[in-house]
Structures are given as structure tokens and as C-alpha cells.
Amino acid sequence: MKTVEIRTESPSKPQLGRADWLRAAIVCFMNEGIDAVQITRLATSIGASRGSFYWHFKSRQELLDGLLNEWSAVNSQRIKEVLDEATSLDVGVLSFFAIWNDAAVFNAPLEQAVRDWARLDDKVLAAVRAEDANRVAVITQLFHRFDYDPQEAEVRARVLYFAQVGYVAMNPNEAEAERMSRLENYFLTFTGRVLSADVATSFRHDLSAFT
Template sequence: MPLLSTSQNTARQPRLTGADWVEAALHVLIGNGIEAVQITALARQLDVTRGSFYWHFESRENLLDALLEEWRARNTGVMLEAIRETSCLEDGIFSLFSVWVDHTRFDPKLDQAIRDWARHSDKLREILKIEDNARVSAIAGFYERHGFPEAEAFIRARVIYFTQISFYALKVEDDEDFQERLGYLNEYFKCFTGRDMDPALGAAHTAKFLKGISDE
């Protein structure tokens, strides 16, 4: 029987999907930065040849585009979904809080890795600006739906969103006790909305947050 050609060998490498390459690249991006996302290093990590990469992507640039799409889907998508349909102001604010504290949904390390990458790329800085604006716009729309004037809704959206992003950038959350933070839930709510929180809804959401911690 004749030996397989090089192209046949490449095709019969372990059956990695494009998603496998993207996931591996995301881990490298988060851990070591964009310069470390290299085809040869990823192939070595995945124990395949470079040919396996080209089965799914035309170039490294295509892979980087896929990383950005994954970031949008994970971090912007989950945030927009959290406030798309909310029955009251409390539900929307607590939905945002729950997304931001659940790192299986919103990945702050990925968000910060993208921001670090954007410091070295004019193109990515513009993309990041568009995504930040989309997030703020969605939160502002949520505020408007619950009775806030347009200008106030926009400013409150910027305050709550960029406060949270700053928490990640400064690693404030790593140093804080989560249950202690929950004790300030009413104060956070009033700060971000200017309104008093419904005590029953606050208690229900606090219990939900605490249950989430115990289930981890």
C-alpha cells in the first residue's frame, strides 16, 4: 500500500475544529498577550502540525479576527441578553450584577486581554470603542425603558459600566469579600439608580447570589 501524501497526512491529523484553535488561542492571549498567539506555538501546544491550522484558517490574521468575534459573543452578547427584557429596574440591575460576578458568563480576564491588545493596535482601539459604546447604549436603553430621561439614562449607563470595567482593571474584586459586598447591595443600587431598592427583591437576589457561591 502506498504511503499517504503530505496533504493526506495533514488532513488526518487529530480532528481539531476551528473552535479548538480559537479556545487555545484565547488561553494564550489571556495568559501571555497577543504577541504570544503564534501558529507554530499553538500547533505545538495542541500536538498537531501547522497544516492542521490551515485546514481551518487562511492566516494568523483570520484567527485573530475569530478571537475578536468570540470576545464579542461572550462578553458583549451576555451583557446585552441580561438586560434585553426585564420586568423592573431591580431585575435589570441585578441581572447586570449577576453577569459581572459570574466569570463563566462574562470573562473579565478576556476583556482585559483585549484592552491590553488594543494599546498596540489602532484598528482594535476603534473596535473596542464600538463595543464599549454598544454596551453603554444597551444599558442606557434599559434605564430609559424604566423611566429615566435620555440624558440621565446615558450618564448612569456610563457610570455603572465604566465603574465595573475599572474594578476589573484595578483588580479590586480580587481583594474584596463577595459576601461583604452583598451587604452594600442597597447602597450600590441607590448609587447607580438614584432610587430605593425594593427590600423583598433585594433579599431574593441576595439569596440567589449566595446560592450561586455555595454551588461553585
């Protein structure tokens, strides 16, 4: 697995730091779920002592809170950045699709792991619902910026967002070429507008770099 980049902590110095513990926790979490994220296990994986852990964190709960903060910093912030920078509806909607396939800027395994965790923990569920609401609001602003009335903008944002989240959660056995063959129809369904042929061609070419 590619090394996880931590964005909510300062880069580690030669000695182990908070970022190292958080990185180990995230990798363990993505691979085996929240119950596997235990202090002794993480200490073994990075060659440290339990005492080292308590130098950096007051408790396991503080580490888990840090994990949630990292998820938000990595994934929710990236969605906002991409949509705020969109110069057209075509670019905005397609960029929203693309980031879920780009491991360099969006951690899809972490996204799914957090959602699985939310099924077991009401506090995490509340955090996920809050993030979902924030993301829908950002997408709503995209539609509103390109001349949809407020209610239609919100409804289309909800449909687009929950369809994407559901698609990732289902993990369908669908070849990328097959999915891309439906691109123009997906776009028409989500936006009510026809996708520019030039933008569609560029998107297919760029997406191939991530798959």
C-alpha cells in the same frame, strides 16, 4: 481552567477544526497575552501541525480577528440578553452586576485580556470602543424603559458601565461579603432609587452560587 466554549464556530468533528484552534488561542491569550498567541506554539499545545492551521485560517491575523469576534459574541451579547429580559430596573441593574461573576455566561478573563490588548493595537482599541458604545446604549435603553428621560438615562448608563469595567480592571482585594454590604448604597448611587428589600435578598442569595 474550565474548558472554553466557542460560540462563533461550529462544534469540532473528530479531527481538529477551527474551533479547536480558536479555543487554544483564547486560553493562551487569557493566560499570557496577545504576543504569546503564535501558530507554532498553538500547534504544539493541541498536537497539530502548522499545515493544519493554514487549512483552517489564511493567516494569524484571521485567527486574531476570530478571537475578537468570539469576545463580542460571548460577552456583549450576554449583556444585551440580560438587560433586554429585565422585568424591572432592580432586576436589570443587579443582573448586570451578576453576569460579571458568572463564568458560565460571561468570560471575565477574556474581557480583561482584550482590554489589555487594546492598549497595544489601535484596531483592537477601535473595536473595544465600539463595543463599549453598544453596551452603554443597551444600558441606556434599560433606564429609558423604566421612566428616565433620555439624557439622564444615558448619563446613568455611562456611570454604571464604566464603574463596573473599572472595578474589574482594578481587581481590588475586596471580599464579596464586604462588597455586598454596600449593595443598597451602590444601587441608590447608580439609579437614584431605593432597592427593593426582597430583590436585594434574592440577589445576595443567587450571587453566592457564583463565588
